[in-house]
Amino acid sequence: MSNITKEDVKKVAILARLALKEEEISSYTEQLEKILGYVAQLQQIDTQDVPATTRAVEVTNVTRDDTSKITNIRDKLLDLGPQREGEFFRVPKILSD
DSSP: OOOOOHHHHHHHHHHTTOOOOHHHHHHHHHHHHHHHHHHHHHHTSOOTTOOOOSSSSOOOOOOOOOOOOOOOOHHHHHHHSSOEETTEEOOOOOSOO
């Protein structure tokens, strides 16, 4: 396992254009070291027969058939609008001549 140094954190901060205070650099150095230690532990686990997943709990979509049916509610829907002109909604003019 490689050791993370303050210089490593400073270099990454410069590349990421982050302005870090000295106490933040010390804190991040310790945190990154712990994270890498945890990753090293995980690498020791045998995952040869474990299937790859994208989430811990498999989720499936609940869907219904997309079917169409003919209805005669056009007039009812058009009547719900503020103004109607034939088979269309009448709206105020928004463009000038």
